[in-house]
Amino acid sequence: MNVLVVGSVALDTVETPHGRQVETLGGSASYFAVSCSHFNPVRLVGVVGEDFPDSCRQQLEREGIDLAGLQVSRGKTFRWGGAYRHDMNEAVTDFTHLNVFEEFHPLLPEAYRDSDCVFLANIDPELQLEVLEQVKRPRLVAGDTMNLWLELKPDLVREVASRLDIFILNDAEARMLSGEANLVRAAESILSLGTGCVVIKKGEHGALLLAPEDRFALPGLLLERVVDPTGAGDSFAGGFLGYLAAEGNFSSPALRKAVVYGSVMASFNVESFSLKRLREITPGDIRARFESFKKLTVF
């Protein structure tokens, strides 16, 4: 199956206790695509400015990511700056320069319209709905969101939710969208919007999968060294959807394994700045870490 991701491509300036990196490749679509590419081919729709470095484009091309849908607009590429200080779970944003992203509307190349799996990364829910108008009959649609859209456009987020097979969001977002503090009740409230299945990412505490017929919980891997958490959520989604697309079935056992592969990819991602670690890992590394999760959790 082929996978389409629509999201941001950015230049990130990030500071963590392990150092500072200036204008490295980032953005939700980049993290998703590189993570997903380890399992399945990916097509990317997004926008960059004329200043987007060739070296960044090559980082994506070398992973075999189809960039026919990456628009180049007049102006500057989206830039984000942030820092992780005491709490490695939450970034403090220093600046957000939307630049060309401000006027972005996703335009799918004709060949992308028949994509089997679609991931609506964290962008304005209006744009997420525009994507859904352009795809023909995807077999699986998954999406993400963020607190900004839950504050500004909660009704549109709910409309998107009603059209998602899988809503992948973090615990704070699930609580915010549902108004429920308890995560099971939060997930049930989201399911009642029409979402097929909810995946809740809990950072170091792991992830939950809540479907009408199944509930699965995976603890976090016990990581001693987190270099940079940026992109962990999108790396999770990339591994999750990449595995499902490669398997070609969306049964409960496949969804459970997809949560594990998502966690595997997120755990690699946080080991380096930007996409460095995600780009260097091998199929053997991925298999070994999947086995680490098994060893950690079996009883």
Place this chain on the structure above:
Amino acid sequence: MNVLVVGSVALDTVETPHGRQVETLGGSASYFAVSCSHFNPVRLVGVVGEDFPDSCRQQLEREGIDLAGLQVSRGKTFRWGGAYRHDMNEAVTDFTHLNVFEEFHPLLPEAYRDSDCVFLANIDPELQLEVLEQVKRPRLVAGDTMNLWLELKPDLVREVASRLDIFILNDAEARMLSGEANLVRAAESILSLGTGCVVIKKGEHGALLLAPEDRFALPGLLLERVVDPTGAGDSFAGGFLGYLAAEGNFSSPALRKAVVYGSVMASFNVESFSLKRLREITPGDIRARFESFKKLTVF
């Protein structure tokens, strides 16, 4: 194997969003003993005042708990009052009247000195050390502590830790004792004190087992209704040690299963006020919930 617990027996007044209960049976030794008694016989050392209700004593006796070590002192029984408001993970203490507990020194009946498994519930580390002076050659010593002792007597807590086979504590306590924010590094720091194995309780996020040769993580059960969290940690310890004592072996697979049984008992405990739910569950209930954990976590 026989199990000895030394800890508090109290009358609790607790308020949660589900109601208020006045002067019901509580205390670390009570919760531990009733939980443990589902797996293995328990001997209890503690103190109550002359006002300790017969009905409370009978609640413990009916579970087959050996109360030969329960001293009755002149004065009033230890009383604690607290409330869980917005955050069901943390109680706000309204009052603590130590009463007879203030002058308590554990005195083991001769027959208790050869106990196989000892649980030093959350009491002054000085008293925990007094217990260790009185037992002969226990095969397994486990213990708990709390923030109060980590503030007042950190060196004594470390001395206790050096003599524990298993230190069962919560995430905040592990961080406080070690000075490490990362839980793996916190556990390693505690292991370096001489503790054989560290179990970290993370409330709704589950539990971790960290030994020199093994690491195990169990997510929390997905509970929608928590009536009263009081005693969850001691119920965990009771299930944990009760299972190990009944099995009679302390191998890695047994320790992993013990974490699950501990979590099973804690999950029952929070379903009612005081010891109500823990006292009414059957072996079938316990088996079924163990299977729920399996179903929730397998992939």
